[in-house]
Structure formats: structure tokens, C-alpha cells
Amino acid sequence: MAVETAPQQGGSPESPAERPTGDGGSGGTPAPAGRPGWTTRRWLRVGVSSTLVVLTVLGAVGTWALVRTASISDHLVDVRSPALVEAVRLENALVNQETGVRGYGLTGRRDFLEPYTQGLADEKAATARLRRLVGDEPAAREDLDRVLDRAEAWQAQVARPVAAAPGPEAARVLEQARGGKSPFDAVRVSLQEQQRHLAEERADTGDDLADTRRLRNGVFAAIAAVIVLVAVLIFEGLRRGVTGPLERLGSDARLVAQGHFGHSIAATGPADLRRLSGDVEAMRRRMVGQLEFTEKARTQLDEQAAELRRSNAELEQFAYVASHDLQEPLRKVASFCQLLQRRYGDGLDERAHQYIAFAVDGANRMQVLINDLLAFSRVGRVHNDHDTVDLEAVLETTLDALSVPVEESGAVITHDPLPTVVGDRTQLGMLWQNLVSNAVKFRSPDRRPAIHVSAERDGDAWRFAVTDNGIGIGPEYTEKVFALFQRLHTREAYPGTGIGLAMCRKIVEFHGGTIAVDPEQEGGARVVFTLPATEPQDADEAGAAVPAGTGRPAS
Numbered sequence: 001m002a003v004e005t006a007p008q009q010g011g012s013p014e015s016p017a018e019r020p021t022g023d024g025g026s027g028g029t030p031a032p033a034g035r036p037g038w039t040t041r042r043w044l045r046v047g048v049s050s051t052l053v054v055l056t057v058l059g060a061v062g063t064w065a066l067v068r069t070a071s072i073s074d075h076l077v078d079v080r081s082p083a084l085v086e087a088v089r090l091e092n093a094l095v096n097q098e099t100g101v102r103g104y105g106l107t108g109r110r111d112f113l114e115p116y117t118q119g120l121a122d123e124k125a126a127t128a129r130l131r132r133l134v135g136d137e138p139a140a141r142e143d144l145d146r147v148l149d150r151a152e153a154w155q156a157q158v159a160r161p162v163a164a165a166p167g168p169e170a171a172r173v174l175e176q177a178r179g180g181k182s183p184f185d186a187v188r189v190s191l192q193e194q195q196r197h198l199a200e201e202r203a204d205t206g207d208d209l210a211d212t213r214r215l216r217n218g219v220f221a222a223i224a225a226v227i228v229l230v231a232v233l234i235f236e237g238l239r240r241g242v243t244g245p246l247e248r249l250g251s252d253a254r255l256v257a258q259g260h261f262g263h264s265i266a267a268t269g270p271a272d273l274r275r276l277s278g279d280v281e282a283m284r285r286r287m288v289g290q291l292e293f294t295e296k297a298r299t300q301l302d303e304q305a306a307e308l309r310r311s312n313a314e315l316e317q318f319a320y321v322a323s324h325d326l327q328e329p330l331r332k333v334a335s336f337c338q339l340l341q342r343r344y345g346d347g348l349d350e351r352a353h354q355y356i357a358f359a360v361d362g363a364n365r366m367q368v369l370i371n372d373l374l375a376f377s378r379v380g381r382v383h384n385d386h387d388t389v390d391l392e393a394v395l396e397t398t399l400d401a402l403s404v405p406v407e408e409s410g411a412v413i414t415h416d417p418l419p420t421v422v423g424d425r426t427q428l429g430m431l432w433q434n435l436v437s438n439a440v441k442f443r444s445p446d447r448r449p450a451i452h453v454s455a456e457r458d459g460d461a462w463r464f465a466v467t468d469n470g471i472g473i474g475p476e477y478t479e480k481v482f483a484l485f486q487r488l489h490t491r492e493a494y495p496g497t498g499i500g501l502a503m504c505r506k507i508v509e510f511h512g513g514t515i516a517v518d519p520e521q522e523g524g525a526r527v528v529f530t531l532p533a534t535e536p537q538d539a540d541e542a543g544a545a546v547p548a549g550t551g552r553p554a555s
Contacts, residue, residue, distance in 0.1 A: 039272040040242060047237070051230050058223045065216035072209040080202035083133040083140070086126050087198055091191045093122035094151055098184050101159045105174030108167035116163060123151070140201070143194040150190050154183040245269030249277055261288050333359065388534065389425045391418035391432075395453065398432040402440065411440050411449035418455050419462055421531045427507045434500040435527055439468035442525070461513065462533050467526040475519040482515070504529070 100116030103109075127148065134140035158174070165173040245268045252265045265284060267277035341348070341356045348356075395418060399406065406413065413436070421428075436451065443449040447469060454465045473481060482505045508515040508529045515529035 037271055040270045041272065043237065043270060047230075047233070051226070054226055055223065058219055058226065062216065062219040062223060065212055065219055069209065069212045069216055072205060072212055076202065076205045076209060079133050079135075080198070080205050083130060084195065084198040084202055086130040086133060087191070087195045090123060090126040090130060090147065091188075091195070093119045093126055094184075094187055094191070095119075096122070097155070097159055101162045102174070104167075105162045105170045108170050110167065113163055116159065139197060140194075143190070143197055147187065147190045147194055150183070150187045154187050157183050242269065242273070245273045245277075249273070249280065253280060256284050256287075261291070387422065387425070388420050389423050389428055390420050391428065391455075394425060394429050395432050398429055398436060401433065402437055405437065405440050409440050409443055409449050411443070411451055413451045413453075415453035416455045418453070418464075420534060421462065421511075422534050423511045423531065427510070431504055431507045431529075434504050435466045438500055438527075439466060439470060439525070443468070443470045444524075457533065458530065460533055461530045463528065463530050465518070465526055465528045467521070467524065469524040471525075472521065472523070473517050473525045481517060501527075 096115040097119035100113050100119065103112035104116070127144070130144055131141075134144060162170055162173050248266060248268055252263060255263045256265070261284065265277050265281040267274040267281070269277075337356050337359045341353065395415060399413060436453075439451045440449060449468060449470065451466065451468045454467065456463050482501050504527075505515050508531070512532050513530040515527065518526040518528055
């Protein structure tokens with residue numbers, strides 16, 4: 001996109017050699033050594049990429065350490081420790097069996113076999129759990145098989161024969177087995193070896209867990225150190241490469257903003273910030289070049305303002321003349337024509353009386369036209385006292401002023417509850433008077449006039465509509481009726497000057513609204529206009545509950 005370059009103050013337009021380039025400074029400022037073409041985005045991209053690579057590697061190692069720690073912890077908690085506990089339970093079950101058999105052999109009492117019976121059940125349960133825990137570990141399964149083999153040998157040689165013998169024979173069977181001490185000692189030895197191996201494996205697993213935790217802690221410490229280092233580097237890099245140059249650029253820009261237009265903007269920092277400085281410098285030069293033009297324009301504006309004040313004074317004088325001096329001759333013309341008709345009426349023929357009537361009517365219409373033009377010119381100029389206006393009260397006053405034509409026409413006028421707006425009370429009264437009087441004037445001869453004034457909230461504005469059942473306005477005339485002096489009918493059919501709706505548009509637009517004729521209205525006319533609301537939408541929602549369409553019959 002081409003950029004227009006303003007001429008320098010007292011010199012020629014900026015030459016291409018003086019414009020900032022992509023990797024150098026403006027105004028002859030040398031580019032920093034090292035990376036002259038690197039922008040802030042490139043520095044950030046390289047820094048962020050490097051940081052992400054390092055953090056990704058450390059994160060992968062840390063994730064592996066976490067998974068490994070969790071796996072070892074689960075193995076230690078779910079396998080190693082329970083396996084050692086089950087080995088101890090297996091030993092207790094076998095010891096209980098040996099105790100019960102020995103007690104039965106010495107006493108011959110069957111109740112001494114209860115520990116033996118319970119020990120068999122405990123042995124079976126502990127063996128099943130232990131097999132499930134050791135799984136496919138060869139050494140642990142070998143230890144378990146050795147314990148079970150020696151226990152089976154002791155049970156076959158000692159325990160089952162003694163338990164099967166009657167009470168008096170139990171001692172003899174136990175004595176024949178020589179007390180069963182030697183076979184059970186072999187069981188004890190295998191149990192101790194099994195427990196020692198399981199304890200060693202649990203200790204090795206604990207050491208492995210401790211090493212993995214140390215690795216995990218080291219990795220996370222490294223990640224924390226990298227994050228701190230990156231934060232320091234980012235802070236320092238931003239200070240040197242971004243905030244420092246921006247502060248210098250801001251300081252230079254503030255000096256220029258304070259009026260030191262001759263102060264040049266220094267280009268420092270990365271390439272993009274140097275380009276920004278060059279753009280600001282070009283803007284400063286353009287501002288210097290525009291100052292003279294602005295000063296000339298201000299001088300011309302002062303002259304035009306003085307001319308406008310003079311023109312307004314002449315307009316005020318014209319309005320005074322129109323309201324007084326121009327109407328006085330018209331009144332004289334009408335008065336003397338009527339006096340001539342009364343004094344010499346008997347000597348004048350019918351055509352002379354008609355000419356006199358034409359002259360009087362023309363003078364009267366000229367007076368009405370002058371008054372309407374004067375009122376039209378005063379909209380926004382004379383009546384300009386904005387205050388809160390209760391449209392309900394203004395409409396009531398307007399209807400009282402129009403009571404005679406309303407009563408003569410038999411019109412029925414109703415209206416919705418009307419809000420309060422900010423505006424000029426006199427102008428808003430003229431608005432209601434023109435709209436309502438038009439609705440009464442342009443009534444249909446075959447039905448009684450019915451006029452309704454509606455009001456509804458539309459966002460930040462109020463939307464009003466004056467609807468009648470009169471002769472209506474064709475869609476092709478919806479814009480023409482708001483032009484000055486535009487009439488759709490002859491003066492004989494409907495009197496008037498054609499200024500009413502033009503004045504309505506000027507009043508509504510002066511208050512910040514819009515006005516239009518609804519082209520889709522059938523069986524009459526509908527004039528819609530808007531005025532700014534004075535309250536927020538929420539505050540008016542409470543008023544929405546007031547029933548609309550409350551009628552006000554014409555007086």
C-alpha cells in the first residue's frame with residue numbers, strides 16, 4: 001500500500017534514502033551489530049523454541065521418572081511386601097500344624113488337633129496368595145516349591161500318621177517318627193531362606209525406588225532451574241530489546257507531543273522496533289510539514305467563522321424584517337382592498353369584487369407563508385432550550401389548542417402513555433400540532449376521523465407513530481411530502497403552505513431522531529418518528545406494564 005510522504009518543513013519531500021529500511025535505522029542511525037536483521041518476533045521464536053526443546057527433554061525424563069516411581073512403588077506395595085507377609089503367614093500355618101500334632105501325640109486329646117486343622121487351611125490360603133504374588137519369578141517360585149515339598153514330606157512322615165492314629169496310639173506313632181523334629185527343621189530352614197530372599201528383593205526394590213525418586217527430584221529441580229533461568233533471560237531480554245527501546249521511543253514521542261517538533265526520533269532495538277521508530281520519525285516529519293497548512297486552514301476557518309457570524313446577524317435582521325416590515329404592507333393591501341369593497345361596492349361589478357377577493361386572499365396567504373417561513377427558520381436557532389419534556393402534557397396542550405377543528409371534524413383521538421424526553425418544549429409542541437392537524441385536515445369524507453398516537457421503546461430511542469384513517473399518502477410521495485413547499489393537493493381542496501411536514505422533519509432531526517411515512521399503511525396515513533430516550537432500557541421495562549392505547553376523546 002503506497003504511503004503519501006509529506007514534505008519537510010521548509011524543504012523537499014522525504015527522499016527514499018531517508019526512509020527507514022527493514023534492517024537498519026532511520027535518519028542514518030547505525031544498526032546494532034550482531035543480528036541486524038533479527039526482529040522481536042524472531043528473537044522470541046528462537047528463544048521459545050530452544051526453551052521448549054529443553055523443557056520437552058526434561059519433561060520426558062521427568063515423566064519417565066514419575067512412571068517408573070509409580071511402577072516401583074506399586075510393585076513394592078502390591079507384590080514385595082505382601083509376598084513377605086504371606087511367607088510369614090505360611091510359616092505360622094506350618095508351625096501351628098507342628099504344634100497341634102505334637103500336642104496330640106503327647107496328650108492323645110483330639111482337641112489339640114485344632115491348630116493342625118486350622119494350619120492346613122491357612123497353609124492352603126497363604127500358598128495360593130503367595131503363588132499369585134510371585135508370578136513368573138523363578139527364584140521365588142523355586143523357594144516356594146522347596147518349602148512346600150519339605151512341608152509335604154513332614155506331613156506325610158509325621159503329621160498325617162499321628163493325626164490319623166487313635167488317642168492312645170498317637171504317642172507311639174509320634175515316638176516311632178522320633179518326634180518329627182528333623183523333617184520340620186528342614187521345613188524351617190527352607191522357610192527362613194524363602195523369607196530372607198523375599199526380604200532382600202524388597203530391599204532391592206526399595207533401593208531402586210529411592211534411586212528413581214532421586215532422579216525424579218533432580219529432573220524437576222532442573223526443570224525449575226531452567227524455568228527460573230528462562231524467566232531471568234526473558235526479563236533481561238525484554239528490558240534490553242523491548243522495554244528499553246520502547247521507553248526511549250515513548251520519551252522522544254512525548255517530547256514531540258509537547259511541541260518539540262524538531263526533536264528527532266532515535267532508532268534502537270530489534271529491527272521491527274527500529275522500523276517503528278522510523279515510522280514515528282516519518283510521522284513527525286509529516287506533522288512538521290502539515291503545521292503550516294494547519295495554521296493556514298485555521299486562519300481561513302476564523303475568517304469563515306466571522307463571515308458566518310455576519311451572515312447570521314443578517315439572517316436575524318431578515319427575520320425581523322419578515323416578521324414586521326414585510327407583513328405591514330400586506331396588512332395595508334388587505335385592509336384597503338376590503339375598505340374599497342365596502343365603500344364602492346355598489347358601483348363595482350361582479351368581476352371587480354372577484355379581483356378584490358383575489359387580492360385579499362393573496363395578501364393573507366403571503367402573511368401565512370411569511371409566518372411559516374419565519375417559524376421554520378427559527379427551529380434550532382431561537383427555540384433551543386433543552387430540558388426534560390413530558391410529551392403527555394405537551395400533547396394534551398396541543399389537543400386543547402386544536403379543540404375547534406377537532407370538534408368540527410368529529411375526530412376521535414387516542415394515544416398510548418407517552419414518555420418523558422429531553423428537548424425543547426416549544427418545538428415538540430409544534431411537532432405534535434403539525435402532525436395531529438394534518439391528520440385532522442386530510443380526513444376521508446366518508447368516515448369519521450380516528451387518530452391514534454402510539455409510543456414504544458426501541459433500544460436507546462422511543463418510536464412514535466401518528467396513525468389516521470384519512471385519505472393517506474401514496475408510496476411514491478413518502479419522501480416528497482417532507483420537502484419545503486411540496487403539496488399533493490390544490491389550495492381549494494386542502495388549505496396550507498406545504499411547510500408543516502418539512503418543519504416536522506427539521507424538529508425531529510434537530511432532536512437527534514428520524515421521521516418517515518410508512519409506505520405499507522393502508523386505509524390512512526402513518527407517520528413514524530423517533531426521539532432519543534432519557535433512561536436506560538431496564539428502567540423503562542417497568543413502565544412497559546402500563547396498558548397502551550388509553551383513549552383521549554377530542555374535546
